[in-house]
Amino acid sequence: MKIKHMIAASLLLLTGIQTANAVEWQMKQGPMMTPWSETIDVNNILGEYPRPQMEREEWLNLNGVWDLRKAVEGEAYQADFTYDKKILVPFPIESALSGIMEESDNQCYWYRRTLTIPESMKGKNILLHFDAVDWEATVYVNGKKVGSHTGGYDPFYFDITSALTDGGEQEIAVYIHDNTGAEGQPKGKQALNKWGCWYTPVSGIWQTVWLEPVNPVHITRLSIEPDVDNSCFKLQVNATGDSEATADIRLSDPDGNTVASLQGVATGTPCTLPVNAPELWSPERPYLYDLNITLSSGGQQTDAVKSYCGMRKIEVKNVDGTPRIFLNGTQIFQMGPLDQGWWPDGLYTAPSDEALLFDIKAMKELGFNMIRKHIKVEPSRWYMHCDREGILVWQDLPSPNLPEGHEAFARQTFEEEAVRIIDAFENHPSIVQWVVFNEGWGQFDTERMTQVVIDKVSPQSLVCCASGWNDAEIGDIKDSHSYPYPSCPIDQKRACVNGEYGGITLKVPGHIWPGGDFGYTAVETPEDFTVMFNDLADKIKDHYYYGLNAAVYTQLSDVEIEKNGIYTYDRRILKPYSPTGELKDKILECINMPQSDVKIQPVVSTAKEHKYKWKFITEDNAPRHWFSKGFDDSLWPKGTAAFGKSSLWNTQGLISIPWTTPQIYMRRWFYLGDVTQEMIDCMRFMIYHDDDIFIYINGVWAATKKGSVSNYIPYDISDEARQTLKPNSWNLIAVKCIQGSGTSKS
Known part of the structure; x- marks a missing residue:
């Protein structure tokens, strides 16, 4: 029945096109196109059922x-x-696949189509769904306004029954308006002025449009919360049309065998579904139960939906004084890519469901979890x-901004949409963490907003108040960003993660978006990519021992002028050399760190x-052999480290002496106790610096590192310097740091 109705919708849509006018739809050619653009079928655009966690048998695809x-x-x-244009829904107006590819700073358009309601749907309430429209949508059916919605990321629907005519063609018209966050609306990485890591904006309908028939008494929402400790699911079935309606719930295994059931459950109130010896969901074994729910009113069944759920528990526990992340009672290390979710031909909208799945499976095959x-x-x-393939998901809330004069509106809009987004997606077992803010973009009322999210998702998911930059002491996660080298933040109660690192640029001729370059570090060959990626992964392993629980590599694919993806933007080229060999092996080494005995x-x-205490000078007049053991530093002043000037949160309380000159020279004798040669061979530095740093041990060069970092990182000691270290004796460390611009620290 489902396939029949989808085909019928497509045929009716084509009939409407022919009667509207002579204009035909034609795909535009973007600077780069994915392989899936070559198989676009206007009669079957994203034709899969769009709401898999509350699926009804009958529906109509209006794409x-x-x-x-x-x-x-x-x-x-x-x-x-x-109407003088044709657009392929649900691709955004600015995209090549839409057939329009028009940009402006104030997008206003009318969409229109006609359809005939199938006979099997007549006599029922008809719900018209829009899974996402950016940003404002006002919907008319046969000239009657049926509703408006604002917010570019959450699904919404209207009951259009009263606006339908008794028979024949029905007209749907949608007015959209989008100014790309000019008043502070959440917009993520969309930008009118595209540069760096800001991309082409998207406007209008960008997810599936569909309708479904329901009885007046029907299910409106399911809430599913796994409780591993008590071997049960906590459920709530919300319905409309009859406050006395009841639900029957059946939980079954993948083979269809009944595992647990409840009958006559009151709607709108929580219930508990016990599960004997539940199978747990994890990346290694993404076990999913099927849920079947029927609704009854006055002794008659009025609705039936299918869903699914996974039993899993995510939490932070203290291990030997270090906060660690546990999944189902086992400590885990998470490693994966930053995924912008952009496509060169569809922008926000993947060209097909196959393309959506491609990214996920490709990352899983590389070893990421x-x-x-x-x-x-x-x-x-x-x-x-992600639920089916077994990939853990960190879900960011789309960033707002706070333009002057619109601050109150922006705050209210962000909060309201954040709650709706969580309501729409919180049941997915793959989502183990919600990120409230990113790098201070539009950040406000951090403690209060984080508590809003905690109240919605805890204990089912972890919460990070801010990924990078402006942290507040709330939530489960403390997050740092650093490029290209990974870093580990510091916290005694929250699990520490590196929410962004890497960004290795590798340009692939023939797969380059025009408009310039933006990146953090660059290599020339696939072999160089793998070598550097694995080198960064080794540093992640070092940070694990200082409390790191997860690392996010930037990024899954190139996006416009950011060419630092593991894949090219068009998903045609996997960049690394030996991606499922050397690179995958290193990723698995990181993920398996909790099981290591090091x-x-x-x-x-x-x-x-x-x-x-260090001896130091900040003038550029240090003698040639200032780092040698025999150098007399008695005239140098003595001061307490650390030295510098910084507004970074993790330098508060760390810097003791201001340093603002272009250079600083430092010397200190330290006593190395009773260590073995094996221990010396394993020693490494932990350094925090900005910018270039040069280190000497006992007068011998030990390390040089260019650039800056935003936290302590491990760094190798040269073999020559290592050989000079004397156990049970005093040894000299000498450091020179050069400051180029910005803040300084050493």
Whole structure:
């Protein structure tokens, strides 16, 4: 029945196109196109069921070619509008796949199509669904306004029954308006002024449009919360039309065998579904139960939906004084890519469901166990694929901004949409973490907003108040960003993660988006890519022993002028050399760190644990052999480390002496206790610096590192310097740091 109705919708849509006018739809050619653009079928655009966690048997897909016309902001509906364009829904107006590919700073358009309600749906309430429209949508059916919605990322629907005529063609018209966050609306990485890591904006309908028939008494929402400790699911079935309606719930295994059931459950109130010896969901074994729910009113069944659920528990526990992340009682390390969710031909909209699944499976095949969905929300089917494939998901809330004069509106809009997004997607077992803010973009009321999210998702998921930059002491996660080298933040109660690192640029001729370059570090060959990626992964392993629980590599694919993806933007080229060999092996080494028996033992502590005295000068007149053991530094002043000037949160309380000159020279004798040669061979530095740093041990060069970092990182000691270290004796460390611009620290 489902396939029959989908085909019928496509045929009816084509009939409507032919009667509207002579304009035909034609795909535009973008600077780059994915392989899936070559198989676009306007009669079957994203034809899979769009809401897999509450599936009804009968539905109608309204994706396909619609009429389009440019509108005036605030324009009222008119039945005699002339539509002079054709657009392929649900691709955004700015995309090549839409057939429009138009940009402006104030997008206003009217969409229109006609359809005939199938006979099998007549006599029922008809719900018209829009899974996402950016940003404002006002919907008319047969000239009657049926509702409005604002917010570019959450699904919504209207009951259009009262606006339908008794028979024949029905007209749907949609007015959209989008100014790309000019008033502070959440917009993620969309930008009118595209540069760096800001991309082409998207406007209008960008996820599936569909309708379904329901009885007046029907289910409106399911809430599913796994409780591993008590071997049960906590469920709530919400319904409308009869407050006395009851639900029957059946939980079954993948083979269809009944595992647990409840009968006559009151709607709108929580219930508990016990599960004997539940199978647990994990990336290694993504076990999913099927849920079948029927609704009854007055002794008659009025609705039936299918769903699914996974039993899993995510939590932070203290292990030997270090907060660690546990899944189902086992400590885990998460590693995965930053996923912007952009496509060169569809922008926000993947060209097909196959393309959505491709990204997930490709990352899983490389060994990753997690994906961070970066300040964008995907269609429900993307999360379904993660649930089925076994990928942990960090879900960012799309970032707002706070333009002057619109701050109150922006705050209210962000909060309201955040709650709706969580309501729409929180049941997916793959989503183990929600990220409230990213790098301070539009960040406000951090403690209060984080508590809003905690109240919605805890204990089912972890919460990070801010990924990078402006942290507040709330939530489960403390997150740092650093490029290209990974870093580990510091916290005694929250699990520490590196929410962004890497960004290795490798340009692939023939797969380059025009407009310039933006990146953090670059290599020339696939072999160089793998070598550097694995080198960074080794540093992640080092940070694990200092408390790191997860690392997010930037990024899954190139996006426009960011060419630092593991894949090219068009998903045609996998960049690394030996991606399922050397690179995958290193990823698995990181993920398996919690099972390693290697222990880290500090030999000489850093300035964050102990305030050491150093001899130092900040003038550029140090003698040639200032780093040698025989140099007389008695005239140098003595001061307490650390030295510098910084506004970074993790330098508060760390810096003791201001340093603002272009250079600083430092010397200190330290006592190396009773250590073995094997321990010396394993020793490494822990350094925190900005910018270039040069280190000497006992007068011998030990390390040089260019650039800056935003936290302590491990770094190798040269073999020559290592050989000079004397146990049970005093040894000399000498450091030179050069500051180029910005803040300084050493």
